[in-house]
Amino acid sequence: VWNLITPEWSSRWVHSQLALFDACGWLAKGPAGMEYIPVMVGEHEIPQMVSAWQMGIRDFDGQKALKAMVHQQTTPATHIYGGFAGNRDLQHYLKNRYVPSDKGRFSNTLEYSFDDWSVAQMALSLGNDTLYRYFSDRGTWWKNAINPENGYAHMRDSMGRFVPDFDPFHSGANHQYVEGNAWQLSYFVPQALPELVQILGKEAFVERLDWGFRSSEPWRYNAPNEQYWNYLEDLSKQETSAYILEDKDMTEGEVNVRGLENLVRALGIKLLIIDGLSYMADVNKADTDYIR
Numbered sequence: 001v002w003n004l005i006t007p008e009w010s011s012r013w014v015h016s017q018l019a020l021f022d023a024c025g026w027l028a029k030g031p032a033g034m035e036y037i038p039v040m041v042g043e044h045e046i047p048q049m050v051s052a053w054q055m056g057i058r059d060f061d062g063q064k065a066l067k068a069m070v071h072q073q074t075t076p077a078t079h080i081y082g083g084f085a086g087n088r089d090l091q092h093y094l095k096n097r098y099v100p101s102d103k104g105r106f107s108n109t110l111e112y113s114f115d116d117w118s119v120a121q122m123a124l125s126l127g128n129d130t131l132y133r134y135f136s137d138r139g140t141w142w143k144n145a146i147n148p149e150n151g152y153a154h155m156r157d158s159m160g161r162f163v164p165d166f167d168p169f170h171s172g173a174n175h176q177y178v179e180g181n182a183w184q185l186s187y188f189v190p191q192a193l194p195e196l197v198q199i200l201g202k203e204a205f206v207e208r209l210d211w212g213f214r215s216s217e218p219w220r221y222n223a224p225n226e227q228y229w230n231y232l233e234d235l236s237k238q239e240t241s242a243y244i245l246e247d248k249d250m251t252e253g254e255v256n257v258r259g260l261e262n263l264v265r266a267l268g269i270k271l272l273i274i275d276g277l278s279y280m281a282d283v284n285k286a287d288t289d290y291i292r
Helices: 007-024 045-054 062-074 090-096 108-125 129-138 141-145 193-200 202-219 226-236 241-251 257-274
Strands: 078-080 083-085
Touching: 007 045, 007 062, 045 062, 045 108, 062 090, 062 108, 062 129, 090 108, 108 129, 108 141, 193 202
Parallel strands: none
Antiparallel strands: 078 083
């Protein structure tokens, strides 16, 4: 949304990231107190930078930006100037093509894979076919987290074994699944949602989405946010309890994030916020799967 409403601020932000890279050799998840800090997981400054480029904010050095993104996704995390930079579980991810639950936080598999896909889109835009193909492949590694027996991002160890006694709401919740649980994070494949629907089957996809919302309201953690759930509904062309619960939040007069997001949707600018794929789309149609 910043890119559309205040592109000058998006530009300044990208320039700040590249200045940090010039000075210290790293992009920043979210610097604080003049230090790199390991806030959250993944390197989601990458899709933000790519989205700025894809939406026409190109007053920065695209080649330098791509170089910085590749550095983030290929260099082991490290302590730097009293802070910490990089993907903490990157080495295990590169070795196994997923983050084993006995080596790191399992849901980082999904986070890192999305960032890899984002790097691929930047490479494609700049005509770097080698990097595009390499990171496009890594952008599919989310599949290594999915248990074909149940369709969930199911914790698995470094031997490739899916953990027993799995519960999608409680197993590893808010730890192996950062600020979420397996039911939530299994849907975090914004770069390939039609493929996820295909893996689960449309009917099962919709039923699981509806079942989870009806059953998991007390256990839904911070991520993904509510607009993302609405996007999944738009994708499946079927309304589920995601809308029902948000409407409940509003009718009960609760001033909370979901209620505010529902209000934004009601104001008619829903598509500016929830379409997590279209904001990554390149002007050369690197990704043409829009919801209009």
